[in-house]
Structure formats: structure tokens, C-alpha cells
Amino acid sequence: MGSSIITGLAFFLFVAGVLTYAVILYNGLVRLRNENDRAWANIDVLLKQRHDEIPNLVETVKGYMQHEQQTLLAVTQARSASMNAASIGQKAVADVQMASALRGLFAVAENYPQLKANQNFLKLQNRITELEERIADRREFFNDDINTYNTRIGQIPDVFVASFMSLKPRPMFKVSDEDRKLVEVKFASSQSSGA
Amino acid sequence: MRGNSDPSGALLLGCGIGLWTFFKGFRVMREYKVLAATPRIPIRSVPMGFVHIRGKAESSEVLASPVSHTPCCFYKVEIDEWKSQGKSKTWVRCCVDMNGYRFYVADDTGKVLIDAHAAEYDLPLVTTREVSSHAPSGTNTNDADLLRYVSYARMHSMTDRMGQWIDKRFEKAGPIDNPQIQAKRDALRGLFAGVPAAAQGGKLPFEALEKLASAAGPFSDPEQEQKRQMMLDRLHLAEAASESGLLSGLMPPAQAADGRFRLREFVVIPGQEYLIDGTCIENSAEGPEGVEDKDRCLIAKGRHEPTFLISTKSDVQIHHALQKRALLMIFGGAALTLACTAGLLVHFGLF
Numbered sequence: 229m230g231s232s233i234i235t236g237l238a239f240f241l242f243v244a245g246v247l248t249y250a251v252i253l254y255n256g257l258v259r260l261r262n263e264n265d266r267a268w269a270n271i272d273v274l275l276k277q278r279h280d281e282i283p284n285l286v287e288t289v290k291g292y293m294q295h296e297q298q299t300l301l302a303v304t305q306a307r308s309a310s311m312n313a314a315s316i317g318q319k320a321v322a323d324v325q326m327a328s329a330l331r332g333l334f335a336v337a338e339n340y341p342q343l344k345a346n347q348n349f350l351k352l353q354n355r356i357t358e359l360e361e362r363i364a365d366r367r368e369f370f371n372d373d374i375n376t377y378n379t380r381i382g383q384i385p386d387v388f389v390a391s392f393m394s395l396k397p398r399p400m401f402k403v404s405d406e407d408r409k410l411v412e413v414k415f416a417s418s419q420s421s422g423a
Numbered sequence: 424m425r426g427n428s429d430p431s432g433a434l435l436l437g438c439g440i441g442l443w444t445f446f447k448g449f450r451v452m453r454e455y456k457v458l459a460a461t462p463r464i465p466i467r468s469v470p471m472g473f474v475h476i477r478g479k480a481e482s483s484e485v486l487a488s489p490v491s492h493t494p495c496c497f498y499k500v501e502i503d504e505w506k507s508q509g510k511s512k513t514w515v516r517c518c519v520d521m522n523g524y525r526f527y528v529a530d531d532t533g534k535v536l537i538d539a540h541a542a543e544y545d546l547p548l549v550t551t552r553e554v555s556s557h558a559p560s561g562t563n564t565n566d567a568d569l570l571r572y573v574s575y576a577r578m579h580s581m582t583d584r585m586g587q588w589i590d591k592r593f594e595k596a597g598p599i600d601n602p603q604i605q606a607k608r609d610a611l612r613g614l615f616a617g618v619p620a621a622a623q624g625g626k627l628p629f630e631a632l633e634k635l636a637s638a639a640g641p642f643s644d645p646e647q648e649q650k651r652q653m654m655l656d657r658l659h660l661a662e663a664a665s666e667s668g669l670l671s672g673l674m675p676p677a678q679a680a681d682g683r684f685r686l687r688e689f690v691v692i693p694g695q696e697y698l699i700d701g702t703c704i705e706n707s708a709e710g711p712e713g714v715e716d717k718d719r720c721l722i723a724k725g726r727h728e729p730t731f732l733i734s735t736k737s738d739v740q741i742h743h744a745l746q747k748r749a750l751l752m753i754f755g756g757a758a759l760t761l762a763c764t765a766g767l768l769v770h771f772g773l774f
Contacts, residue, residue, distance in 0.1 A: 230773040233768060244445075245445070245753065249449070249452075252449060252453050252456065256456045256457075259460075263473075267470075270470040361468075362468040365464060365465045365532070366468050366470065380460070
């Protein structure tokens with residue numbers, strides 16, 4: 229009788245352990261999924277802040293850079309593309325476009341000493357540069373997070389719980405080399421047609 | 424020769440401990456998974472919520488740690504007492520005293536404020552001291568100071584825990600931005616903070632008592648309001664008497680603890696690198712000037728994610744240690760439960 233009690237208790241501990249572990253895996257995957265959403269929302273916040281600064285920047289430089297319409301147009305178009313982007317992939321392409329356009333604008337501004345001395349322009353330039361750095365950091369964090377999530381849902385034993393929860397791999401916030409080249413060629417050609 | 428002692432109590436206790444350890448091991452496993460799944464982020468881009476950062480401690484305010492007098496931002500002292508338990512003697516945890524200022528952790532990209540209270544600390548041991556009140560006469564001044572510190576630490580750790588309990592109760596009771604609730608909470612915090620010093624012969628927390636009495640009213644019942652005003656007047660008088668030194672003869676001198684104690688000290692030192700896993704929250708304004716831009720974020724213990732760790736170890740070392748501890752607790756707890764159950768069955772002749 230004693231051995232059956234021991235066996236029963238061992239079986240109970242085993243089942244309790246397996247169930248508890250399954251609950252931990254489930255909760256862990258739910259947590260990872262929500263962390264991914266939070267990490268994306270944290271990037272979105274910065275992208276929106278950058279969008280909000282662009283009209284002020286364009287207004288500030290318009291008066292000085294009257295012959296750089298193509299450069300200003302590229303920035304405005306990049307902003308519209310970024311705001312209209314729906315999926316993470318589209319937002320990543322729009323982000324590359326915006327970064328290229330802003331780089332071009334700041335490079336051209338070097339030719340206008342009066343603009344460079346404008347306090348408002350300097351403040352906006354610093355603010356946008358700071359936002360770009362923070363977007364880059366959070367993008368890296370987001371991609372790390374997505375990588376952890378995608379790896380976990382593909383590994384045993386999480387894969388069983390993940391298939392029960394219908395979890396699928398998620399895309400990273402990055403642009404393929406082909407798309408990046410396409411954006412840069414498009415930007416370069418719009419610059420040369422304006423020159 | 425068989426002893427007369429009945430081991431069934433100890434075996435039942437062993438079963439209980441085994442089961443508790445078994446399920447607690449899964450909590451530790453959860454903590455390991457949370458830490459392993461959170462990537463590190465540069466400090467300039469720290470978002471709200473659970474974060475994992477690494478940087479050097481910086482602080483304009485330092486205090487001397489009580490045992491080794493090391494200048495530090497924060498200290499933790501574990502105090503054990505030498506006690507007899509049945510036939511054996513062993514060290515028994517007496518209390519854990521923690522104190523310090525908020526400090527910054529900085530990396531190449533920026534810095535962020537840390538409130539280290541309520542964190543789990545994985546710090547290198549700075550010093551271990553043993554003191555005893557039964558040592559031969561002519562005990563050096565240092566030992567006498569440490570014994571007085573032990574007495575203070577017991578009171579301080581208790582009032583600290585009560586303060587944290589009060590905070591939790593107030594959070595459940597109402598929104599934090601209600602000024603009356605905020606005033607009561609601040610008054611109670613001040614009261615608990617002042618009790619340890621008062622118990623050691625220091626100033627009584629009259630100001631905190633006055634704030635508590637003020638925050639409680641005004642009452643709609645005139646009789647109750649009159650009583651409240653009378654209490655406030657008496658507190659003003661007592662404070663004035665204390666400041667003029669009239670009460671100094673009545674207050675007990677600082678008490679030294681009695682017994683044999685072991686003090687183990689851990690500190691957070693400015694300039695040393697630390698790994699922090701905690702929750703980034705908004706730093707609420709505490710002064711008339713409000714909070715500076717750079718101090719808007721504060722890393723503290725989260726309400727929903729209790730994990731808050733400050734460590735000098737690397738990520739790999741922490742994860743490895745946590746995983747090992749979780750597996751040890753799970754399998755060790757299960758083994759202890761089974762062994763104690765087998766022992767009980769043998770004792771009752773069922774096996």
C-alpha cells in the first residue's frame with residue numbers, strides 16, 4: 229500500500245509539474261507576444277514624433293532654400309509615404325526613404341550658412357537627429373525581441389503550445405537589400421532631375 | 424537504542440517545505456524566462472515598462488555604509504543572530520536593513536534614475552563582521568556602535584516593510600493624484616521613517632504626526648473637529664518642548680542589541696558597472712520645481728512585473744544561476760516531498 233501511495237504521489241508531482249510548466253510556457257508566449265506589440269508601439273511613437281517635426285522643418289528651410297524644391301519635395305513625399313504605410317515592411321521601407329530624404333536635406337543645408345545659423349533650424353536638426361538615434365535603438369530592440377519570439381515558437385517544447393495558440397512568426401522591422409537599393413536609386417534620380 | 428522522539432512532525436514539515444519549494448521553483452523559472460527574453464537597450468532609448476540596461480552608477484549624494492563605512496549610493500546589510508534551536512546552535516536571519524539615495528546609471532548614450540528600494544540585489548560581499556554583546560569588557564567603540572546599529576536596523580527594516588505595506592494599501596484604496604490621500608500617505612511614510620531614529624533616542628516624528636492629524640480633517644462633526652484641533656495644539660506644544668530640550672531627559676538613550684550577531688554588507692558604489700532589470704515608470708514631481716527633463720524616467724519595482732534586479736554579474740551568469748536555482752528547487756522539492764512521504768509511511772508502518 230505504501231509503494232502505491234509513493235507511486236501515486238510521484239505521478240501527481242509529475243502531472244502537476246508538467247501542467248505548471250505548460251502554463252509557464254503559455255504565459256511566457258503571451259508575454260512575448262505582448263512585448264513585441266509594446267516594442268512596436270514604442271517605435272511608432274517616435275516615428276509619429278518625427279512626422280510631427282517635418283512640417284516645422286520644411287517651413288523653416290523653405291525661405292532659405294528656394295532653389296532646392298526637389299529636396300524639400302522628397303522630404304514631404306517621404307513623410308506622406310511613412311504616414312500611409314500600413315504593415316511593418318512598408319513602414320520599414322518608408323523609414324529608409326525618410327532617413328535618405330532627411331540626410332539629403334541636411335547635406336544641402338550645409339551650402340546655406342544663413343540657414344545653418346538659424347536657431348530654430350539647429351534645434352529641429354538636433355531634435356530629429358536625436359529621434360533618429362532613438363528609432364535606431366528601438367528598432368534594434370524590436371528586432372531582437374522578434375528574433376526571440378520567432379525562435380521560441382519554433383523550438384521544442386514551445387512549438388506545441390504555439391501551435392495550440394496559432395502563433396505565427398512575425399516580420400522584423402528591416403528592409404531587404406533590394407528594397408534599400410530601390411529607394412536609394414529613386415532618391416538619387418529625383419535629386420539629379422532637380423539639379 | 425531507539426529514541427523516543429516522534430519524527431512525524433518533522434517529516435510532515437519536510438513534505439510541506441518540499442511542495443512549497445517545488446512550486447516556488449516554477450516561479451524562479453518564470454523569472455529566468457522573463458530575463459532571458461528581454462534584450463538590452465541603450466539608456467537614451469529606454470521606453471516605459473520592463474527594461475534591461477547596463478551602466479555605471481553615478482550619484483551626487485553618497486552615504487557611508489554602516490559596517491565598513493564605504494561611500495556608497497545604496498547599502499544592504501544582512502544581520503544574522505547566533506541562536507540555539509533545540510540541541511544545536513546556528514545563525515538565524517534577524518533582519519535585512521537597506522537604505523540609500525536614488526542614483527543614476529549611465530552608459531555611453533545617456534543616464535537614467537534608479538530607485539533601488541525593493542530590488543533584489545546580487546552584489547559582491549563587501550565585508551562580514553561578527554559582534555557580540557557578551558564579549559569581554561573593554562569592547563572597542565566599533566563593536567558598541569555596531570550593536571547599536573543592529574538595534575536600529577531591526578526597527579528600520581520593520582518600519583520599511585510597514586511603509587511598503589502602507590503604499591500598497593493606498594494604491595488599492597484610491598488614485599494617487601487625490602491630494603488628501605497623497606497627504607495621508609506622505610504623513611504615514613514620514614511617521615514610519617522617523618520611528619527608528621526616535622527609538623534610538625533621536626527626535627520624535629512630531630511633524631509627521633501633525634501632518635497626519637491635518638490630513639485627517641476637517642471633520643463635519645464639530646465635536647470631532649474640536650478634538651482634532653486640540654490634538655494638533657498638543658502636538659505643537661510637544662514639538663516646541665522637544666526642540667527646546669525639555670524632553671531630552673525623558674527619552675531613552677540609544678539601545679545596543681543583546682546577543683551575538685553577524686553582519687554581511689553589500690553596497691552600490693559610484694563608478695562601478697551594474698546590470699539592472701526593472702520597470703521604467705514616470706517620475707512623479709516631488710518638489711515645487713517639478714522634475715527635470717533628464718529625470719522624467721525612473722526605474723523601480725513595477726506594479727505588474729515584480730522582477731527588479733540589480734547585479735554586478737553578466738547576463739549569461741545571471742541566467743545560468745537562475746536556471747540552475749529553478750531546476751534545483753523543482754527537482755529538489757519533488758525529491759524532498761517524496762522522501763518525507765516515504766519516511767512517514769515507514770513510520771506509520773504502511774511501507
